Amino acid sequence: MSLRVDMEAIGDILIVRLDGELDHHTSEVLRSQMEGQINDTDVRHVLLSLKNLHFMDSSGLGVILGRYKQITARGGDMIVCSINPVIYRLFELSGLFKIIKVKDSEEEALHILGVA
Amino acid sequence: MSLRVDMEAIGDILIVRLDGELDHHTSEVLRSQMEGQINDTDVRHVLLSLKNLHFMDSSGLGVILGRYKQITARGGDMIVCSINPVIYRLFELSGLFKIIKVKDSEEEALHILGVA
Amino acid sequence: MEKGKMNFMELNFAARSENEGFARIAVAAFLSRLPLNLDEMEEIKTVVSEAVTNAIIHGYEEDEQGAVMISTFYDQYAVEIVIEDHGIGIADVEEARQPLFTTKPELERSGMGFTIMENFMDVMEITTEIGRGTRIRMVKNLVKNEMLCN
Amino acid sequence: MEKGKMNFMELNFAARSENEGFARIAVAAFLSRLPLNLDEMEEIKTVVSEAVTNAIIHGYEEDEQGAVMISTFYDQYAVEIVIEDHGIGIADVEEARQPLFTTKPELERSGMGFTIMENFMDVMEITTEIGRGTRIRMVKNLVKNEMLCN
């Protein structure tokens, strides 16, 4: 019933790893942490890893879309990786895959962003 | 919310290992399985290992006392081992330690029963 | 649902966001003996989260004095989950059901709650009255439809 | 308890033994944000199990048409748990509270339920009426008594 947000910068890429449950209650923490990091550093792209995210609902979609808008407004890009089947369907239903790229693993995603 | 009962015979000792939760709902399963095994085989002693028992309430005390009476009526003995702190207090409150021996591990208990 | 074989629970709790996770766990624990696979259980937790969050954010507009009610029933054929609030109600239900429609974009709401409930469950009905509250009734079948046709 | 800072939940469910585990998980999940250590949480799960089992076995004598109610409140000072049934009631409460006393030895009951509830909680009160039911009210303090004396 809680969310751990782990952030790591590799060059101009911010890797955000989520561990736990992303719902309305925990989405506020994620929003403020990511917002701050994007505003205060010279991050250009965001890689969001959902490998250890055990639960997400539409509040998660909202906060992810919000950060997508923030990063693309700065000319950057967002990639999401390691999505479990039920969370995958949430992205699908919302049409978010039409704008946000999705990859199977962090390695593949970093490759697309020109690293590793 | 379920109980796994694993039984192994070593000589005339029946080792019963409990995995899960022992409450009123699951105690019936334990009672019938142990009762059958004690009646149908030439088991003399019972070693009850609670190492993987994550929950127990007073329904568990009842079924353990019932099996203690069954095995001592046949001239045998019962030893309980690997009890966690909260379950330990249940035994203590009930006075069961006055009649049932308790050991830290299966090895120690088997030693007392003259094996290993 | 057949009376004898039915199991039920009713849950009533404070409209606080920290209770969202509790509500999901309680419903999942209640349904744990049913033949639901992991994905189906996740779907049920998701729709519970959607409806409870809506009650808290939209129904009560984050006034924690409100209360959210969940009733759950099951028998061998289906699971029924009803989630209610005594909040502000919904003015235009057809509009509210549209994918991406939200009245709270400033809270970064995605407007996908009702769409997810409809897609993850076999039945999703909304009953609402302005100033009185909202009731969401959802059903998930446990038996494949083909089997019922025999 | 202070109103503003209090959280509550009420749970009502069928008096079926398979709901005993559900009741424990629901109460533990509701209290998960409190500063309780693992042993204290186990103690609370144990007393919930004792009172719910008593309602099912003694209160309703295993008639699954009965319902068990659990209400839980907490604030920063204490957790209060009330468990009720509308069953047969208890004729002699003093006798019932005695360690090892049971009216159902044929079911291998240990007669330790009330003793455990008393020992694991800071307050345990029984209210009962023959033919109307039984209500067990238990409190566990979150703050050490010494601190309250300052």
Ligand SMILES: Nc1ncnc2c1ncn2[C@@H]1O[C@H](COP(=O)(O)OP(=O)(O)O)[C@@H](O)[C@H]1O
């Ligand atoms: N319980 C409720 N009480 C009042 N209004 C509600 C309730 N649930 C939903 N609504 C309305 O329906 C709209 C759509 O809901 P939903 O699809 O869940 O999206 P979101 O919650 O992201 O806004 C909400 O924006 C709100 O206006």
Ligand SMILES: Nc1ncnc2c1ncn2[C@@H]1O[C@H](COP(=O)(O)OP(=O)(O)O)[C@@H](O)[C@H]1O
């Ligand atoms: N909810 C209840 N309704 C009716 N009688 C009860 C209830 N709870 C307890 N009792 C009575 O009190 C006695 C003692 O209860 P307890 O200490 O929990 O031991 P046990 O459940 O092992 O009998 C029971 O045997 C029963 O006669």
